[in-house]
Amino acid sequence: MPAPVRRYALAVLPLTLLTGLYVVAHGQVSPGGGFQGGVVAATALHLLYIAIDYRALRRVRSVALFTLADAAGEAGYLLVGLGALLSGAAFLRNVLPYGTTGTLASGGTVPLLNAAVGVEVAAAVVVLLAQFLDQAIVIESADGSQDQGHTPQGGASGRTSEGRTPQGQKSAPGSEGGRR
Amino acid sequence: MNGWLAAACALLLVGFLPALLGICTGPVRRRVLAQNLATVLAALVMLLLSQGYARPSYTDMALVLAVLGPVGTLVYERLLGEELRASRPRPLVTRTMTVLGVAPVPAVVLPVCVAATPGRTTLKLLFIGCLLVAGSALCTRALTTPPGGGGSDGR
Amino acid sequence: MGGDLPVVVALLLVAVAGTAAVLARDPVRQAAVLAGLGLALALLFAVLQAPDVALSQLAVGTALTPLMVLLSVRKVRRKARSERREEHE
Numbered sequence: 005m006p007a008p009v010r011r012y013a014l015a016v017l018p019l020t021l022l023t024g025l026y027v028v029a030h031g032q033v034s035p036g037g038g039f040q041g042g043v044v045a046a047t048a049l050h051l052l053y054i055a056i057d058y059r060a061l062r063r064v065r066s067v068a069l070f071t072l073a074d075a076a077g078e079a080g081y082l083l084v085g086l087g088a089l090l091s092g093a094a095f096l097r098n099v100l101p102y103g104t105t106g107t108l109a110s111g112g113t114v115p116l117l118n119a120a121v122g123v124e125v126a127a128a129v130v131v132l133l134a135q136f137l138d139q140a141i142v143i144e145s146a147d148g149s150q151d152q153g154h155t156p157q158g159g160a161s162g163r164t165s166e167g168r169t170p171q172g173q174k175s176a177p178g179s180e181g182g183r184r
Numbered sequence: 185m186n187g188w189l190a191a192a193c194a195l196l197l198v199g200f201l202p203a204l205l206g207i208c209t210g211p212v213r214r215r216v217l218a219q220n221l222a223t224v225l226a227a228l229v230m231l232l233l234s235q236g237y238a239r240p241s242y243t244d245m246a247l248v249l250a251v252l253g254p255v256g257t258l259v260y261e262r263l264l265g266e267e268l269r270a271s272r273p274r275p276l277v278t279r280t281m282t283v284l285g286v287a288p289v290p291a292v293v294l295p296v297c298v299a300a301t302p303g304r305t306t307l308k309l310l311f312i313g314c315l316l317v318a319g320s321a322l323c324t325r326a327l328t329t330p331p332g333g334g335g336s337d338g339r
Numbered sequence: 340m341g342g343d344l345p346v347v348v349a350l351l352l353v354a355v356a357g358t359a360a361v362l363a364r365d366p367v368r369q370a371a372v373l374a375g376l377g378l379a380l381a382l383l384f385a386v387l388q389a390p391d392v393a394l395s396q397l398a399v400g401t402a403l404t405p406l407m408v409l410l411s412v413r414k415v416r417r418k419a420r421s422e423r424r425e426e427h428e
Contacts, residue, residue, distance in 0.1 A: 005261065009326040012318060013258060019315070020251045027244065027394070034241040035390035043398035044248060047255055050406070054258045133406065140410040142417065185342050196348050196382070204352060207375035208359035215371035223401065226378045233345070233385055242390055245381070248397050256374060256402040263409040264367065 005055070013055035020048035028122035032111035038121025045122070046129035058141045067134050070127045077124025084116050188236030192229050199225045199288065212267050213327065216260045217281050220323045223253030224285050224316050228292040231309070235296055240305060243312065250312045254319030261326050268327060278328040285320035289313050349383040356380075370408040377401060 005013075024045030031037030053061040085096040093099060098112035108115075203225055206218030227249035234242030261268060293313035297306050356376040363369040377400025384393035 005258075005265075005326055006329050009258070009322045012254075012322045016251065016254065016315075016319070020255070023247060023251045027248065030244075034244050035394050036244055037391065040248070040391070040394040040398045043395075043403065044252065047252060047398070047402045050402075051255060051258075054255065054262050129403065133403075136407055136410045140414040140417075185344065189345055193344050193348050196345075196352065200378075200382075201352060201355070204356055204359075204375050204379065208356070208363070208372050212367060212371070215368065219371055219374045222375055222378055226382060229382060230385060236345075237388070239390075242385065245385060245390060245393055245397060248394060249381075249401070252397065252401040256405055259402055259406045259409065260371065260374075263406075263413060267367070 010055050013051050017048055017051040017055075020051065021045055024048060024122075024126070028118055029115065030108065031118040032114045033106055033108065038118040039125050041118075042122040042125025043129055045126040046133070049130060050133060053137065058137060061137075065130060065134065067131060070130045070134075073127035074124055074131060077120050077122070077127060080120035080123065081117060084113055084120065088113070186236055188232050192232035192236055195225060195229050195232065195288075195292075200229065211271075212264060213271070213273065216257060216264070216268065217277075217324065217327055219260065220253070220257045220320060220327065221281065221285050223249055223256065224320045225288065227253065227312070227316055228288055231292055231296050231312070235299055240300065243305070243308060246312050247308070247315075250315040250319065253316075254323050257319075257323040258326065261323070269329070272330050273328040278324065281328070282321055282324045285324055286317050289316045289320070345386040346383075349379070349386045352379040353383050366408065366412045370405050370412070373408065374400065374405055377404065 024041045024043075024047075026041070027036035027044060028038055028041030031041070049065065050061065052064060088097040088099050089095055091099050096113075098114075100112040100116075102112055103110040200222060203218045203222040207215050207222060209215075227246040230242055230246040230249065234240060234246070290313065293309055293316075297309045300306060300309060353376070356372065356379040360369060360372045360376050363372050377396060381393045381396040381400070384390070384396060
């Protein structure tokens with residue numbers, strides 16, 4: 005990847021993050037909301053992998069923290085709903101003032117719910133992609149030994165006899181003809 | 185059916201449909217270059233639709249496309265790097281795709297800017313236009329770098 | 340008919356992209372066609388006045404789906420290569 009493209013990707017990373025937050029925050033006045041903005045924000049983080057390499061992404065992304073954030077988002081959603089119960093109304097009923105239609109401060113508890121969903125979706129997508137990346141990326145260290153990401157399961161190394169895929173695999177998508 | 189919607193249909197048939205056919209046929213390099221072009225054209229069609237249906241909120245779709253479209257193209261470039269760099273692109277192809285990805289943007293963004301309400305919306309539209317131009321040009325460059333000019337690192 | 344023209348055009352594009360996605364056999368090429376199909380679907384949702392759905396489609400289909408599909412292809416190819424190497428030893 006040429007250097008200007010790399011610089012562009014790194015410059016666009018904060019812009020994408022901001023766009024995701026913008027879409028989440030404006031959920032009640034324009035198309036979008038928690039899910040859409042959350043996915044955009046999660047994609048922004050993976051620009052680190054695209055622009056630099058997987059090591060850079062791993063340094064920033066601690067899967068435990070993001071799993072926690074996923075749970076926190078869901079808990080936030082539930083708490084907003086329960087907050088309505090505490091004030092004597094039904095679950096998830098609105099308890100905040102409405103404001104004027106079309107402004108950012110309208111919608112009662114909807115912005116809070118959007119924010120909770122946004123956090124949850126972004127964290128969940130990051131964790132999901134972490135599983136994919138750990139399976140597919142092999143990190144070669146300086147001495148040539150290979151470290152297959154974090155995967156603990158044996159399926160990644162594929163040397164067990166019951167895991168053998170049949171000969172038909174040869175005619176499958178690979179077009180490199182055994183070059184590498 | 186006003187002029188904006190007619191322009192959107194025209195852009196879809198004359199621009200997006202050939203790009204779509206380019207995505208569906210041919211070698212991998214052509215497909216990814218066509219995908220880059222298609223995201224730009226789709227964003228421009230969204231801008232025209234926002235004027236045609238008189239819903240300024242549709243520009244958010246163009247914003248998300250302007251931001252995520254190049255990311256998608258770079259994903260292809262990153263993970264299909266070996267196949268893309270296996271052959272040399274012709275300079276005519278490179279120039280044509282760069283121009284095709286950049287030229288329609290001012291042709292659509294400027295009229296929409298003029299027609300929309302002045303103020304924050306104009307800034308947002310200009311921002312979308314700049315992102316589209318930068319993303320399209322740089323992604324085309326990344327896809328048509330001759331072998332050896334990219335500098336691959338440990339992946 | 341005049342007001343329906345965008346819808347008809349968008350449906351046509353989705354039909355073309357969907358057929359091409361089914362006819363593409365190689366996963367790598369299919370991943371590229373899926374990006375095109377995603378864009379066509381988003382345009383269809385937009386002209387059908389469903390911008391929220393279109394935004395969801397764009398968010399997921401532009402970068403996330405190609406990433407997942409290509410990572411899976413890479414994993415499968417690497418596994419096939421290492422097994423081929425095993426057989427030759």
